[in-house]
Amino acid sequence: MRNTLLFSFVLLSQFCFGQLKSVKGNWVSEKNETLSISDTTNNDNHLASNGNSRNLYIEFLNDILSFQERFYSSSDNYKKLNVVKYDLKIEEVNDSLLIATPVSEASKRLFKSSEAITFFNQEFIQDSSFVFEKLTFHTSACFGSCPVIHLEISSDKTLKYSSNFYKEKSFNETDTARSGNFTGTLSDKLFDELRDLIIQSKITALQGGQNQMLCCDGAIKTIILYHNGLRTYYKVMFEPRILRELISFLTTIDQNVDLKKVEEKFSLER
Numbered sequence: 001m002r003n004t005l006l007f008s009f010v011l012l013s014q015f016c017f018g019q020l021k022s023v024k025g026n027w028v029s030e031k032n033e034t035l036s037i038s039d040t041t042n043n044d045n046h047l048a049s050n051g052n053s054r055n056l057y058i059e060f061l062n063d064i065l066s067f068q069e070r071f072y073s074s075s076d077n078y079k080k081l082n083v084v085k086y087d088l089k090i091e092e093v094n095d096s097l098l099i100a101t102p103v104s105e106a107s108k109r110l111f112k113s114s115e116a117i118t119f120f121n122q123e124f125i126q127d128s129s130f131v132f133e134k135l136t137f138h139t140s141a142c143f144g145s146c147p148v149i150h151l152e153i154s155s156d157k158t159l160k161y162s163s164n165f166y167k168e169k170s171f172n173e174t175d176t177a178r179s180g181n182f183t184g185t186l187s188d189k190l191f192d193e194l195r196d197l198i199i200q201s202k203i204t205a206l207q208g209g210q211n212q213m214l215c216c217d218g219a220i221k222t223i224i225l226y227h228n229g230l231r232t233y234y235k236v237m238f239e240p241r242i243l244r245e246l247i248s249f250l251t252t253i254d255q256n257v258d259l260k261k262v263e264e265k266f267s268l269e270r
Contacts, residue, residue, distance in 0.1 A: 049111045054067075067107075085106060086102075097118065135225050136224040137223055153186065221237070
């Protein structure tokens with residue numbers, strides 16, 4: 001009996017892993033509704049629609065993708081685990097596309113729909129009409145050792161960069177090697193990667209940080225993007241999942257570009 005239970009558990013684990021592998025990643029609809037699927041063992045999964053976002057657990061129930069908010073409440077003295085299910089029925093899925101229908105009351109309320117929604121894999125998002133002109137990026141200090149970064153990248157691939165990093169996550173000792181004012185030039189490969197990340201982040205369609213929290217102790221990130229004769233401004237403390245790879249690229253760019261320290265002080269757009 002014990003061996004049978006163990007065998008069943010192994011089969012279930014392999015089945016869940018196979019399902020997770022088929023849908024893992026970031027998925028975005030035309031309305032910027034987002035599914036971020038990472039892990040079935042914790043709440044590092046993300047669901048966002050109409051400015052509302054949640055970090056949730058996830059389960060696979062046959063063809064149902066069940067995002068779950070799990071919590072205890074003071075109303076019963078924290079004795080009962082409460083579960084709110086944002087269930088989506090998978091209609092079709094492949095490498096680049098996921099079609100799912102909200103089927104639980106919570107998911108219908110979140111997406112304000114009971115109709116099937118088409119999501120696209122972030123890695124496959126393309127826009128041949130996108131023309132990069134300039135990007136300015138700022139990060140603020142936080143209650144901790146967050147670096148302060150100000151940078152500007154122009155269409156000719158040149159970079160202006162000012163930063164203040166703390167040494168080995170110290171709160172008071174500056175990392176002089178990574179801090180100061182610098183200039184540099186992105187390689188063709190890095191510039192192409194930046195362009196792809198901008199397109200895949202869909203920042204040009206995001207609503208300027210609307211309903212975003214700026215009140216707490218995290219670093220505030222500001223992105224000002226000029227493209228196709230247009231200006232996009234986005235300011236956020238807790239960025240949506242779809243922006244994480246772009247922001248990670250920008251915050252670590254000094255590790256990938258050959259920078260030259262200069263005395264010049266830069267005046268970058270805020």
